[in-house]
Amino acid sequence: MEKIYFVMPAYNEAANISETIKDWYAVVERINREGECCAVLAVADDGSRDETYRIMSEFRLEHFEPLTKPNGGHGQTVLYLYRHALNHGADFVFQTDSDGQTSPDEFWQMYAARHDYDFQIGHRNHRQDGWQRVLVTRTLRLLVWLVFGQWVTDANTPFRLMRAESLRQVIWLIPDDFFLCNVAISAIAVKRHYAVRFLPITFRPRQGGVNSINMKRIVKIGWKAIGDLWRINARLRNS
Numbered sequence: 001m002e003k004i005y006f007v008m009p010a011y012n013e014a015a016n017i018s019e020t021i022k023d024w025y026a027v028v029e030r031i032n033r034e035g036e037c038c039a040v041l042a043v044a045d046d047g048s049r050d051e052t053y054r055i056m057s058e059f060r061l062e063h064f065e066p067l068t069k070p071n072g073g074h075g076q077t078v079l080y081l082y083r084h085a086l087n088h089g090a091d092f093v094f095q096t097d098s099d100g101q102t103s104p105d106e107f108w109q110m111y112a113a114r115h116d117y118d119f120q121i122g123h124r125n126h127r128q129d130g131w132q133r134v135l136v137t138r139t140l141r142l143l144v145w146l147v148f149g150q151w152v153t154d155a156n157t158p159f160r161l162m163r164a165e166s167l168r169q170v171i172w173l174i175p176d177d178f179f180l181c182n183v184a185i186s187a188i189a190v191k192r193h194y195a196v197r198f199l200p201i202t203f204r205p206r207q208g209g210v211n212s213i214n215m216k217r218i219v220k221i222g223w224k225a226i227g228d229l230w231r232i233n234a235r236l237r238n239s
Helices: 017-034 052-057 074-087 104-112 131-148 164-171 181-191 215-238
Strands: 002-010 037-046 064-069 092-096 119-127 159-163 196-203
Touching: 002 017, 002 052, 002 074, 017 037, 017 052, 017 064, 017 104, 037 052, 037 074, 052 064, 064 074, 074 092, 074 164, 074 181, 092 164, 104 159, 104 196, 119 181, 131 181, 131 215, 159 164, 164 181, 181 196, 181 215
Parallel strands: 002 037, 002 092, 037 064, 119 196
Antiparallel strands: 092 159, 119 159
């Protein structure tokens, strides 16, 4: 039987984590009930300073894995989760974030087409999370085009279903501490002509907690991303 891992990083998400787990575990339950796949939800707390991990740990669910690790940032935690899923026999990996901005209802269009694509990535067509994050997305799209020569619709979307074997072939190119690992995965997948499709998705306002993105971080992320993406592209050329 095929196995699908749902993975989510979490950092200081005490305001959102309980409802997010409930929402996405309902998807896991439905898949397991229908019997086509075995589904597991894994959430990794990235060294939160609030009650995120304590709240996660209170859930006693058969197909739920609450994980914790020292703080390393969003990208490092996503890579940690991808490797966890691959090491535990996943055939497919679905990633989203734990802030309640994505809708579980929109997952099913990807699930129905899971055998047709290597990577299915959400396209945040009508975003409701503020102009600063829209600016980040547009900046990253330009950087990917400058470095990889590929115009990627929405490289960093935290709403993606990936064939495990294809993901395994891509992530070894990405440094463990790379902050924007989903950007690199999207760019490599497009450049290497994997079967990729982008689907429009809803992206709601943050359901609770504080937005960590500000202009200072946008500049810092963009500046660091230039060098990191160049190094990844060099690895790609030499692989």
